[in-house]
Amino acid sequence: MASGRNVLRTLVLLILLGALLACSMPPAQPAAETERPSALAAIPEPDPSRYPNWHNLKDWKNPYLVVREDGIGLLDTANSEIHILKPEEVPAALIALPDTAWPYGRVVLVAEAMPKNASEQTKSDLRKNRGLLVGTLKDLKVLIYEAP
DSSP states (O other): OHHHHHHHHHHHHHHHHHHHHHHHSOOOOOHHHHHHHHHHHTSOOOOGGGSOOGGGGGGOOSOEEEEETTEEEEEETTTTEEEEEOGGGHHHHHHHSOGGGOTTSSEEEEEEOOOTTOOHHHHHHHHHHHHHHHHHHHHTTOEEEEOO
């Protein structure tokens, strides 16, 4: 009977030890988290001398982001479509762009879509999304060029 108790105690001890070890290990970071800095690091620093002037912003070639109440719009200049992203999806979307999408260097054009007669909730949502976008771009070391 005593040997049965020892086996049971050993089994319980091993289970507890395994649980403690599992809790003490840091969680593995997703691939997108570890790729963020290095993927955009290959893009050169911004070159303002290459930006179009304010009158020709329709000719902007780098990523163009629009802060909206329902998320962040990423303008696809190839077909003039806006893809609505959640703020946390912006890094992956920017990383997925080819190097040719960054002719001015690591800079994005940012505009805000403020509807006429916006409610206080809409204004609040816009501020929140803008704050999240600015923080994300800062973390990614991507410069913001403000649209008029």
